[in-house]
Structures are given as C-alpha cells and as structure tokens.
Amino acid sequence: MAIKGLFVRTDPQRRRYGVALLVGVLSGIISAFVKWGAEVPLPPRTFSGGRDEFNPPYIFLRDYLGIDPTQTVYTFSEHIINPVMVTHIIFSLVFAIGYCVVAEIFPKVKLWQGILAGLIVTVAVHGIFCPALNLTPPLTQLPFDEYASEILGHIFWFWIIEIMRRDLRN
Structure with a gap:
C-alpha cells in the first residue's frame, strides 16, 4: 500500500462525529486503566537518576502548569494516592x-x-515531544526497559481504544 492509500477518506455521509466523541470519552477513561495495568508488570521508569520519582506527568504538572503534585494527594482504601x-x-x-x-x-x-x-503515538510523544519539552532525556539516554514498557503499554492502550470504538460505533 502506498503512502497515498493511508489518506483515503470515508464518505462524509457515513461519519458520526457525535458518536466518535462519546466513544472517545468512554474508551479514553477505560483505556487509561488498561495503560496503568500494563505498567504494573513492566514499570516504565527506572530508579536510576530519580526517573521513577520524577516522571514526565509529575514534571509536566510542576514545570508547565505550576501545580505541585506533592500537595495534591488523596487517600483511598487506606492508600495515599498521588x-x-x-x-x-x-x-x-x-x-x-x-x-x-x-x-x-x-x-x-x-x-x-x-x-x-x-x-x-509512542514515537511522537516519547521520542519527540517529551525530550523537546525536557520531560525526559533523549531516547539515546533511556534504558531499553523504558522503551519496552512504553511500546507494549501503548499497543494495549490503542488496541482497547479501537476495540471499543469498533464495537460501540457499530
């Protein structure tokens, strides 16, 4: 298939943007839990260099939005949640x-x-945007473990989004 074939469009009469929005919200919430679940057996950060303590979402909140994540904890089922x-x-x-x-x-x-x-998305976010925003070191400085975790997590994440999109839309 040529690159041109990737940009073939559907008939505008078949598009259902309202359904896409609703399904996107539902699959976005559920797929977030799938993504977290993938991080349990394959943690995406190593302990070396404080990468586990100061992960990209933490740095994004602190440096770009001015929110101190250490001050916004809550407790659920006797666990302190950040x-x-x-x-x-x-x-x-x-x-x-x-x-x-x-x-x-x-x-x-x-x-x-x-x-x-x-x-x-893995390449765009973790290979381009996170290093460009100084949220992570360049890919050349990250251990293979982080690549493996993020790649597998993103595969599961988008797979569940597509399964939900396909089934709920149709």
Whole structure:
C-alpha cells in the first residue's frame, strides 16, 4: 500500500462525529486503566537518576502548569494516592477522542486494530515531544526497559481504544 492509500477518506455521509466523541470519552477513561495495568508488570521508569520519582506527568504538572503534585494527594482504601495519574486520564481522553474522530475520516488509522496508531503515538510523544519539552532525556539516554514498557503499554492502550470504538460505533 502506498503512502497515498493511508489518506483515503470515508464518505462524509457515513461519519458520526457525535458518536466518535462519546466513544472517545468512554474508551479514553477505560483505556487509561488498561495503560496503568500494563505498567504494573513492566514499570516504565527506572530508579536510576530519580526517573521513577520524577516522571514526565509529575514534571509536566510542576514545570508547565505550576501545580505541585506533592500537595495534591488523596487517600483511598487506606492508600495515599498521588493524583499525577489524572494527567494520564486527561492524555488518554485527548488521544482516544482524537483517534475516534480521525477514524471517522481516515479509516486506515485503524490498521492492525489501532496498534499502528499506538506505535506512532509512542514515537511522537516519547521520542519527540517529551525530550523537546525536557520531560525526559533523549531516547539515546533511556534504558531499553523504558522503551519496552512504553511500546507494549501503548499497543494495549490503542488496541482497547479501537476495540471499543469498533464495537460501540457499530
């Protein structure tokens, strides 16, 4: 398939943007939990250099939004929870809604049940944007463990978004 084939558009009469938005919200919330679950057996940060303590969402909140994540903790089931994870839900919502809307226009974004989109997001976010914003070191300075965790996590993340999009839209 040529690159040109990736940008084939659906018939505008078949597009359902309202459904895409609703499905994007639902799949964004649920897929955030899938992404977190992937990080349990494969933690995305190493302990060396404080990478586990100061992860990209923490640094983003602190340096770009002026929110001190250490001051915004809450307790649930006797566990102290740092709501930095809220940024993951927000990111998940943004990407899921964006994916579902783009899928209405460009059906090829759904290649490999969304896995291709997950890989593209991995490269764009962790390979370009995070280093450019100084949220992470350049990819050349990260251990393989972080790549493996993020790649697998993004594959599962977008796969569940696509499964939900496909089933709820149809």
